Amino acid sequence: EVQLLESGGDLVQPGGSLRLSCKVSGFSFSSYGMNWVRQVPGKGLEWVAAVRRGGDTYYADSVQGRFTVSRDNSNYTVFLQMDSLRAEDTAVYYCAKDSALANYYFDHWGQGTLVTVSS
Amino acid sequence: EIVLTQSPATLSLSPGQRASLSCRASQNIYFQLAWYQQKSGQPPRLVLYEASKRATGVPDRFSGGGSGTDFSLEISSLEPEDVAIYSCQQRYTWPPTFGQGTKLEI
Numbered sequence: 001e002v003q004l005l006e007s008g009g010d011l012v013q014p015g016g017s018l019r020l021s022c023k024v025s026g027f028s029f030s031s032y033g034m035n036w037v038r039q040v041p042g043k044g045l046e047w048v049a050a051v052r053r054g055g056d057t058y059y060a061d062s063v064q065g066r067f068t069v070s071r072d073n074s075n076y077t078v079f080l081q082m083d084s085l086r087a088e089d090t091a092v093y094y095c096a097k098d099s100a101l102a103n104y105y106f107d108h109w110g111q112g113t114l115v116t117v118s119s
Numbered sequence: 120e121i122v123l124t125q126s127p128a129t130l131s132l133s134p135g136q137r138a139s140l141s142c143r144a145s146q147n148i149y150f151q152l153a154w155y156q157q158k159s160g161q162p163p164r165l166v167l168y169e170a171s172k173r174a175t176g177v178p179d180r181f182s183g184g185g186s187g188t189d190f191s192l193e194i195s196s197l198e199p200e201d202v203a204i205y206s207c208q209q210r211y212t213w214p215p216t217f218g219q220g221t222k223l224e225i
Contacts (some may be wrong), residue, residue, distance in 0.1 A: 045163065045206055045217040047156075060214055073187060094162055104210035105153050109162035 002026040002108045004095045009113030012085055016117070020080040022095030022110055030073040031096035035106060038081045038091035038115075048093070051078060052103070063089075085117045120147050122216035123207050127148070131224040138194040139220045142207035147187050151211035154183060154192045157220075158203045167192065197225050 008020040022034070036048040049069040050058045057069050068081040080096060092114050096106035122145040124183035132138055142152065150170040165174040167183040170190055180195040194201055202225050207218040 044219045047215045047217070057212070082154070093135070099165070099168065100149075101168060102210060104208075104215040105165065105168045105210075106155075107165045109164070112162055 002097070002098065004108060004110035005092065006095050006113040007112045008084075009093065009115045011116045011118065013119050014086060014117055016085050017047070017081070017083045018085065018115060020082065020093055020095075020113060021116070022080075024076050024078070024095075024097070027097070027108075029076040033103050034071060035098065035104075036069060036078075037094045037096050037106065037109075039088075039094065039112075044070040046091075047104075048117045049080060050098075050103070076104045076118075082115070083119045085115075087117050089115060090117045091115060120214060121148060121216050123209060123211050123213055123216055125193045125205075125207060125218035125221045127221060128219075129222045129224065132197055133225060134197055136197050136203070138192075138197055138223060140192040140205055140223070142185075142190045142192070142218050143188070144209060146212075148209045148211035150186050151209055152183075152185075153208045153210070155208065156201075157206065163206065191192045192206075195225075198213045199225055201225060208215050209218060 005031045026029045033052045037105040051069045066084045071078045092112040095110040097108040099107035124143045126141045152170045154167040157163045171183040205222040206220045
């Protein structure tokens, strides 16, 4: 069974930093791209970042230069380092796996972790 | 960036009725559209990809159609468990983008 479990969400002050983790199991982690998608409670979904199986990374313009996505294939974990946080980064952050069919179809999701940026 | 516009915002129907949800893209995305179902307090679940292909485990009462800029998700006979927000998402151009969602009430 495919499982994704996020952790690291917290309350942080504007300008602060936070590191999210997503531990996965149930599939060959190194063979798939992984993504972070966020959702402001009650609002729509926004793709944030991706790390391909080869390590290439991609970011939404809204987080480019502030967030860093990475992966540890030996520990089946993907990370999202978030720096210079802003109030508008407040959201539930989901880890999502690329489908086998194509990048950017997300066939499995974690339960999400809440990041709140507030003073 | 491609904008996806979903309609209606809210759809209220009865069990057994047919639901039809719409997603319109701001430019041609061919067939590269997915639909997700998100129940209250849960993460999204992939329902359809490539506009019309059902994901693993999705009941056959869910179907999708369309190409280019106009797409639809249909649920042939609504069940109470289908209450959710349904969002479309395109992967044709970077960055991948989502619609704002349609809330389905039963």
